[in-house]
Amino acid sequence: MPRLPLRTMLLVAGLTGASATLCLAEESPPTPEQARFFETKVRPALVEHCTKCHGATKQKAGLRLDNRAGVLAGGDSGPAVVPGNLEESLLVTAISHEDADLKMPPSKKLDARLIADLSQWVKMGAPWPGSDETSGASAGPTPRKGAFTISDQDRAHWAFQPVRRPPVPPVKNAKWLTNPIDGFILAGLEAKGLSPNPTASKQELIRRASYDLTGLPPTPKEVETFLADRSPTAYEDLIDRLLDSPRYGEKWGRHWLDLVRFAETNSYERDNPKPNAWRYRDYVVRAFNRDLPYDRFIREQLAGDELPGADAEALIATGYYRLGIWDDEPTDREAAFYDGLDDLVATTSQVFLGLTVDCARCHDHKLDPIPQKDYYRLLSFFRNINHYRNGGPTDEQPILADDEARNSYARLLRERKQQANAIQIELSALESEVRARLEQEQGGGVGFRQADMDDLHYRFYRDTWDLLPDFNVLKPEETGTLRRPFFDLSPRTRNEAFGFVFEGVLIVPEDGNYTFHLDSDDGSRLSVAGQMVVEYDGIHGTGEERTASVALAKGRIPIRLDYFQKSHGLGLSVAWAGPNFTRRPLSLTDDAEKAPDLAQLMQSEAKRILGPARAERYQQAKLALKELEKKVDPASMALCITEAGTEAPETFVLLRGNPHVRGDKVEPAFLEVLGGSKPAAPTLPPGAKTSGRRLALADWIAASENPLSTRVMANRIWQHHFGRGIVRSSNNLGLQGDKPTHPELLDWLAAEFIAQGWRLKPLHRAIMTSSTYRMSSKPNEEALAKDPINDSFWRFEMRRLSAEEIRDSILAVTGALNLKMYGPGVYPEIPPEVMAGQSQPGKGWGKSTPEEQARRSIYVHVKRSLLTPILESFDVPETDRPSPVRFSTTQPTQALAMLNSGFLNQQAGVLAARLRREAGEDTAKQVELALKLITGRPPAEADAKRGVELIDTLRSRYNADAGEALRSFCLVALNLNEFIYLD
Template structure:
């Protein structure tokens, strides 16, 4: 803002004077003492040219609005005003001006001004919204209401042609003649399905001379499942679809495919566009309010939000960047606005403020996004169930009832067993005698070398070897070797390893090699001798590493294999081990089956050195008859094991609910502005609301996150952007360029529409036809504008070189997906069944990191829309042929021509393989029909006489060069080479 120099001259001399006395006119004080200070020291950095910290001081509105830290003045309270604090650098506020402090008199004048109410007669300029004034925003072409224009008078019945012809007439141009029928059906079929027409479809169209012939083709193509795959891909480009998360380890998203397939299905069903958008923003909310058959699809639809890119190492810490990605995508894809530019400050060019951005941010922060996993937290979480809670409760109730019954039975058995164990433990205190005890240090071992030479036993008596942790639980895997030899009698032997190793899991208690049952016992002795009840096979995935255990510990386990097992340590083969619990003993017991004398030998060794200490051990003999007591306890354990097996089987067959990578409601709340976009520096709270330029409507009370209201604001019929943006996209994908050439930017930095009346007519027609995309396709494709030939007309090119007026149809190259799908179609290898989930590794095995991220591409003969999309590594084929970037919204594909594309056709195994299959199909025909078959596969037509001569000459020349190829293979090689020539030709790659 400029001020007449007379103000400065008149009042600068007064700055040194005393502050106005109480009762002086506040306006006079402002003009005499305040305005000159602001002009001299503040406006340069906080005026119309520059607004440091988002603050303007050239008008009353400026300081009332404030900057990133909120309003800069509190009238009547100078001590609470940021501007006054900044003059002296008080309370940690940066001193202003930064290059020199104001004089005491200047500061006093400003303090008095604020104390007196901060009277400010400056009205300043007009109110501003972001980079424009409110009046400019209201008058911006894309913010004006859509008003259906009158259709220009013109021959014909299609309104599109009337608008196009009117523009052409102004440049003394006219439409080109219609394309020939073969060109037209090929154009339409690729346009709507991304695939070539079959020879039979072409033949039928050529024979149909009715006026409705092309309309019937359009309707047939719109009804094809391939239509949704083609136009669904356009939407997936726009919403940056991917099958990985995008953070530094690029975690897989195993359920993302559900959203991809939902888009394809919704497009095929011609779901009204307003409903299509609403479900992607708030489908879960709509589904919860009225559960029906659409519940699961609506939940899946919110995958649009959940698929936002993740950032960094620990993605929860960078969630603000995920929200930015979402806001940016919603703004560009749905509204044609670059809302993301307002994250750090008001938009520099458009009517979007930082407060607008954080009003939408609060809606997202009140939403729970599915978590994909990341390097420090590998497992996904917060996936969204696909069944209404009440329905799921009904499904799962029988299972829960059975589970509760089993749990009750187990609790009853445990209580009975506890009573038996207590009685057994009490009797053991009077009948037990220690035979030997010791402690082994870390990495050490001990043998049983201080036992009596002979020990008398009776059938039913019990020997128990207990291993206990020391204070640091240093030895966790302890080797046990225990041998018992009968002295006299039949001189039988019982060896722990030999008796149990080959069939450890046969039972606990375990038999011996003499046919005696229940001789060896594996016990948890922390609260009494209770048989270990849980069996486990192939621990850590190692065959032959089996165990009896209670939880993870205590346990008795064995490496039954001959080779050492490398697990937590290297366990020697054919060995038995025990692992005490951190809070108590584990024991191996021998229940004597004989009366007589025995000799005991054995050893204990730390099998996993490295802890601060080893283990203690004690060998006890219980002289009383314990067999009946132990068998009673074992009986309870066996019943518990049976119940546990039944329970495990029940859990294994439990109902499993499908889930989606989607979003759900969270705790609703408003958020604070992130000053300069930094989440660590917070400004004032912003209520959740709609964009201010469109009214700034606040959320109603108890609205939840606000996503449903946001969807309503975006799809409201009076929203001037949504319909305009979408019809422009549809036009773009039909003609190769939009009526607005910047499809994601309808703001000040974007292009104005080339045909504004046509754009508004299409937008109003779109809404009037209940947001039907298929109806819009028909309107466009049945126009003479769409059906024009693509032949260049030099006279017209001199006037309109870029064909901005649509005096012909622009030729285009096939997209990467169309090219790959066409190659598979030509070779007969295309799998037309819809794609499903990708074969990702099980989530339990994930250990992706920044250094070893997920980066696998899965081979498939399905349509290219179903190929895996990896965010941090482009698909080799689609990356080469200009596929969409899955990290950002792609409104329009690039169209590059680079040497590596030509090299692809020369060298790529996939291309060569398809060419060989095309040639093989041709060679399967009688010789006179082979060239016809080859040309039909490539171009859906037969060759001309000139082409036949050229092809035969090529085959003859090429065959002559194959001197090192066996004669039997030369024909195949030559025809494969000819197939490569055709499949790499412009007629195959380009569409007229």
């Protein structure tokens, strides 16, 4: 029998419209077993393999698989799932790869286990816990149709309401309350007929708190001290000590780096390094350690360079803008430019506001009240920033600690320029004297090839243009230094479709007006002292020279020439004239080639004409000039933001997101659903080099009146203590995001956050000293039946350690951990077979000493195309986009890494050496110490006995020597579940 789409079947049965809806809706809520099955097997599979292409931000073929309504509605091919019917469910057909035209994922078939799980879920009737309706319809809003409007209902959305501190609800069991947080949790539990779990043991609490605040296990000594402390404030004192630890910033800074897609390379094929990106990472760690108020943290990252009295830290903070991926060879440069801006809109809106504004790039937002114009209004705040260029003065700035250092550096640069100009004036005078004498001796009329330029470099490009491009954002094919002090096209490798940028120093002999002449085939632009003097752009031939005059002061002045050649011809002529000299060439000509070289004549004739003393002075002055030309390093450089000036370019809506099709012009403005106000005109200080727009945006985001910023951050803090946020979709508080399970608690936390001066540590303290946080993670059958996914927080959730926590804990228990802070990233050893998988094997991965390799994982160099294997195996997040949640998978490569990797086997040997060093040669004592280090508790007698028996068996049955047997035991102990799971 041919397969019929579900809608066709309903039509045949006479069930259409409301009847069809009722037919699908007659389902019971998921049972606890079904809910558990979905949350542990189905949802992780959909998230990992499906929602990247069929989720909230992208729906290929019109299909969305991140909510039940989308699954049942299906896409262009019809419903993805027909509950209870495998044959009619296209999802099952697609993942089984049975149909050659319908294979999902297209590149690789899912594991048989995942296919079986998804098939079983369909057989169950596709239960989806957490949906609003019994039919399983999505909790999200209905897609918008027709003219886009923002309704009163939109504006009434909970996240768009002002933050107000709600009263703590009354509860029956008031004795359980430690602080207001508990009142909100207990009220919800009592309403569902549930009770909170008992308090965790002190043993569990110190391990939990240590990992939550520092990412490291407590030492045996710390555990013993805490267990022996009978003070009523022992636990509170523990929390204070951990918050004061420098390890706190390393742990919580890592959470922030996940959000801002931190990496130290650009991605794509070459994946070249971003210069000094590690300074941003260090800034984040320092900011968390000193409990920098979050509103200041926002302002420094978005507009640190525009803040009054901005210091070096504020400048480093703007490295935030430079962390995204960057294509050094884009096919469509205009599209790549807007992709870079889109990355900033997406990251800024999701991280700081918890909204997917980036969904409105091509059209009005389908679900949230965000029109397309709002997207481009937000984009316009970033429109004036200099596009990332992978280094150079628009990407890097010197780090200077304070105003005194900055003024000193500026003074040094001025002095060096003045000295260089003074030396150049002396050199020019001596050269003029020799030139005049030689002309007199040779009867006049002899032309000399004079060096009017110095230190001349080039960048060569291959491509086709109709107008001069912005070469600064393009990757040159080749760079070099010109042999002669003239603009010269000879370094080209082709005669068509190429471009050059020449940069050097123009030697101006005296104050006065100078005329420049420019002729080219095709486009060219001459700039002197940073200002365009004459331009001859477009496709044309030579023969129509253009001129322009400009007043210049004597000395050494920067000069630049941009040039491109498309086809059918080749030509460049640049010349100048000024006081006391007629036209002289700046580009290489046949006459200039034939003329005697004045620089060579100075070598042979200066002593005769000037005399020995003055000739020696000439040579000394040349050397002194070279010394002054050396780059001044004020201390170090920071990757940071810069702008193109005080006037921002215009911003237009791009129709369907196409950068080549402009729509209406827009001005900077804030989100319409939150009032849509426009920023006040900025008051820029004298000498400002920016538009001030970013500071206006930062001030709006960091305002106490903004209803989103504090809610988003309070939710994130809760998430990282409890494993999930009060709003599970922590980057999306909009209409399509998950609803808060405890909205009043979230508002109380946000209000408390503001009341505490936007500081995180008081909020940590309030959360961690609550009875809610101190609950046990033990199961409870009644609670599991009523609330299998712990929506009501009836217990503390057990969790697996994060990738960094696992690696750092291994180093900590073996005694190898190096707690050195800050500085450039370190390079753990990576197996050659992993390196071989790179497009350019081994490139960009340095070597670090064993001591450096043993530093905390936050200091490991983050190369987008080459993640450290032990971290990648345990779900370190991708770095191309914000990662608000760490997924915790269970897969074979984890076991292989923990048992077979060189890192684990090497660290097992280090741990064995520690045991021999601290416990002597007594096997029982070695086992006891190992288990105490690894589990954080004294081992049970049976556990210790098993460890001794393992070592004895390895020695007797497998003839392992004592050292190898102990190392093998250490490897097994490091693989204990209790080591990498936290109660």
